Amino acid sequence: MQTQLNQSFASDFNDLPGAAIQKHCDAPADAGQQPSYDSNQLLSVTKSPLFVDWNLHHPDGADASLQGLVREFGVRLAAEVTLGKTLPGGGVAQLISSKLGGAQEQPTLALVAGIVEASLAKQSLLVATAENHNSGVLNFLRQNTDLRVVVGFAVWLRVNPLEAPYGLLICQSNGHEVDASSLARLPLLQREFMDWMQVWHACRHASDQHKWTVITARLKKHRRAWTAGLMAVAMALVFVPFPYWPQRECVVEPSAKRFVASPIEGRFLQSQVRPGDVVTAGQTIGQLDDEPLRWELGAAEAELQAAQKHRDSALANKEGGKLRLAQFEQQQIALKIQSLQSQLQQLELRSPIDGIVLQGDWFRSQGAPVARGDTLFEIAPLEHMTVEVHLKTEDLGEISVGDLATLRVDSAVGNSWTGSISRLDPRAAVIDDQVCFVADVEVDNSENRLRPGMQGTVRISTGYKSLGWLIFHRPYRWLMKNLAW
Numbered sequence: 001m002q003t004q005l006n007q008s009f010a011s012d013f014n015d016l017p018g019a020a021i022q023k024h025c026d027a028p029a030d031a032g033q034q035p036s037y038d039s040n041q042l043l044s045v046t047k048s049p050l051f052v053d054w055n056l057h058h059p060d061g062a063d064a065s066l067q068g069l070v071r072e073f074g075v076r077l078a079a080e081v082t083l084g085k086t087l088p089g090g091g092v093a094q095l096i097s098s099k100l101g102g103a104q105e106q107p108t109l110a111l112v113a114g115i116v117e118a119s120l121a122k123q124s125l126l127v128a129t130a131e132n133h134n135s136g137v138l139n140f141l142r143q144n145t146d147l148r149v150v151v152g153f154a155v156w157l158r159v160n161p162l163e164a165p166y167g168l169l170i171c172q173s174n175g176h177e178v179d180a181s182s183l184a185r186l187p188l189l190q191r192e193f194m195d196w197m198q199v200w201h202a203c204r205h206a207s208d209q210h211k212w213t214v215i216t217a218r219l220k221k222h223r224r225a226w227t228a229g230l231m232a233v234a235m236a237l238v239f240v241p242f243p244y245w246p247q248r249e250c251v252v253e254p255s256a257k258r259f260v261a262s263p264i265e266g267r268f269l270q271s272q273v274r275p276g277d278v279v280t281a282g283q284t285i286g287q288l289d290d291e292p293l294r295w296e297l298g299a300a301e302a303e304l305q306a307a308q309k310h311r312d313s314a315l316a317n318k319e320g321g322k323l324r325l326a327q328f329e330q331q332q333i334a335l336k337i338q339s340l341q342s343q344l345q346q347l348e349l350r351s352p353i354d355g356i357v358l359q360g361d362w363f364r365s366q367g368a369p370v371a372r373g374d375t376l377f378e379i380a381p382l383e384h385m386t387v388e389v390h391l392k393t394e395d396l397g398e399i400s401v402g403d404l405a406t407l408r409v410d411s412a413v414g415n416s417w418t419g420s421i422s423r424l425d426p427r428a429a430v431i432d433d434q435v436c437f438v439a440d441v442e443v444d445n446s447e448n449r450l451r452p453g454m455q456g457t458v459r460i461s462t463g464y465k466s467l468g469w470l471i472f473h474r475p476y477r478w479l480m481k482n483l484a485w
Contacts (some may be wrong), residue, residue, distance in 0.1 A: 014473040051076065053187070058198050061204030065098050069196065073434055074098025077170040084115040085156075085210040086164045092116060111169070117153030119167030125186060126152040141171075146215045148174045153190045157201050166197070173356045238468035246398070250389045252409065252454040254380030255442065258352050260360070262370040264288065266347075273363035278382075278448075279351040285377055286349040286362060288370070304333040321474070356450060380452060385445045387419065389458045390436040394477065396424075398462045405441045409456035419443040421460070 039321035057069045073081040080099045084107075113338075117137040118126055128138035128150040135152070142150045170186075205349035219226055262268075270287040273279060283412075306331060360377035362368070370376065384407045385409050391399060401424060407417040419441040428435045441458065443450070465473075 011174050011446045051189045056392050062206045063349040074158035081169050082169045085166050086119045108143045110144045113137050114169050115167035119154045121154045148172045155194050240467050241464035244462045244465040247459050250387050250458045252450050253385045253386050254452050255384045256397050257380045259375050260377040262374045265372045268368050273357050273462050274361050277357045280354050283351045284352050288347040355379045382448050387441040389439040404461040406459045409454045418445040440461045
């Protein structure tokens with residue numbers, strides 16, 4: 001492939017100073033290795049003048065000098081020469097073309113890919129012609145843009161090996177003829193251009209350092225004025241007002257709770273809900289065992305029948321005393337039956353409101369004995385929630401009822417709820433081994449995203465404070481507490 005490539009290259013340019021070039025190109029190469037050109041060998045056998053005229057193109061670090069040199073290359077080679085600096089993350093920056101003498105506005109993807117491919121060639125030359133090529137990327141660029149020959153090589157800066165390399169492309173169209181002796185010396189062009197770029201980059205870096213040196217010198221010369229100005233600006237900033245938004249931890253709790261208690265002393269028979277379930281008003285949530293009450297009701301009904309017989313017997317015998325006793329006994333038994341029937345109707349437990357079940361997991365305790373008045377279920381509505389904010393003692397001097405508060409919870413990132421402080425507890429409470437004052441914030445929960453027990457943070461708007469107060473109020477309080485008092 002190496003011999004075919006150089007034969008096709010020579011067929012396009014018949015006047016190549018071929019003895020040295022052909023001898024170098026026909027040397028055997030390792031399989032799979034890109035063709036490379038030894039610049040030192042070519043320099044020793046080539047007698048033509050150099051490409052770069054250092055007296056005409058000064059490597060002073062300016063963009064204009066680099067553009068002029070690339071434009072000169074384009075004229076000498078009768079081709080379009082494009083130089084681009086590759087980026088570490090991919091892509092090309094600082095595109096310079098000999099056609100326009102400036103930056104390309106919208107380079108094609110094929111051109112960018114060709115420059116990147118050329119920057120990876122290191123010391124080798126990449127060539128793509130109609131007969132053969134050693135780079136598929138350059139050959140695609142040649143076919144896509146209807147070019148005759150595309151040559152590319154890399155430009156590395158030895159002064160800074162970590163910097164991304166440049167890639168240079170030489171594109172000859174079908175309608176132009178190229179000086180064959182110039183093309184034969186392309187490896188020499190690569191070497192000359194790399195040497196020129198070393199000096200150009202060093203001058204550019206020195207120019208940047210000179211700018212900082214001038215700025216530093218000016219600052220030192222007017223040090224007193226700059227110091228006084230900065231102090232005046234700092235003093236002015238101390239009194240600039242900024243919004244003060246203290247952020248405190250909080251817990252979400254329901255605004256109201258309803259409890260379902262046991263109406264009798266008996267056993268829990270069946271549960272139809274568990275904590276976390278949403279229920280509606282009147283929904284059956286549990287059932288108590290009614291068998292003892294039914295036995296007791298049956299016995300009371302039998303006693304009522306016996307009392308009726310006693311009343312009828314006393315009435316038939318005209319025994320007034322026994323009649324009054326039988327009537328009194330009958331009334332007592334009737335009241336007992338009425339009470340038992342009312343208790344039977346209460347054994348089916350129903351939710352008093354719409355809400356969520358907070359407590360009452362009886363699925364694992366069916367048949368457990370319960371006493372009259374024991375709390376079986378705790379239900380809370382979800383439309384409105386109360387946020388319990390844990391305030392520090394020093395917050396009481398800055399936070400008051402009516403301040404606007406914004407809630408964010410850990411389980412709903414990106415969502416927030418807004419409310420105002422409705423009350424402050426007059427007495428401190430110990431929460432997590434810390435003395436806190438609890439402030440209540442009422443928030444709307446119509447979308448049911450908040451659940452009781454959620455933890456989060458609340459930012460409270462307390463107005464504006466000066467920048468000096470925001471920076472120094474904590475150190476001031478510490479000094480007053482530990483040194484002055």
